[in-house]
Amino acid sequence: MKFFYLPILLTLCLATTAFSQKWGRVFPRTPKTPMEQVNRNGKIVVRNTMYGLVFQDNEIPQAYKKAVQMFFKKRLNGYADIKTYTLKIENYQGYIWVEGYKITKAP
Numbered sequence: 001m002k003f004f005y006l007p008i009l010l011t012l013c014l015a016t017t018a019f020s021q022k023w024g025r026v027f028p029r030t031p032k033t034p035m036e037q038v039n040r041n042g043k044i045v046v047r048n049t050m051y052g053l054v055f056q057d058n059e060i061p062q063a064y065k066k067a068v069q070m071f072f073k074k075r076l077n078g079y080a081d082i083k084t085y086t087l088k089i090e091n092y093q094g095y096i097w098v099e100g101y102k103i104t105k106a107p
Helices: 002-018 062-073
Strands: 041-049 052-055 084-092 095-098 101-105
Touching: 041 062, 052 062, 062 084, 062 095, 062 101
Parallel strands: none
Antiparallel strands: 041 052, 041 084, 084 095, 095 101
C-alpha cells in the first residue's frame, strides 16, 4: 500500500514545482549573496528572430520590454544575430540599463 502513494506524492511534487514559476518578474525576490540588491539586478531572456523579438516571459512589464526593444534597435555589435540572448537588466540611478547601456527612465 505504501508503494501506491509514492508515485502520487512524487507526481504532486513535480506538478507544484512546474507551476511555481515566477512569471512577470525581472528582478529576483531573494538575494543570492548577502549584499546583493535584488531590486537593482535582473535578467530577461529574449529571442531575436527575423520577425522581431520574442520574450520568453510575456508577463514582463511593458517598460522593460520597450527598453530591450530600444537596445536591439541600436544594432550593437554582437546583438544583431538571430539567436537567444540572456540580457542583464539594471534599475540604477532612476534609469533602466541593459547590458551596461543606459536606455530609458525607470518607471
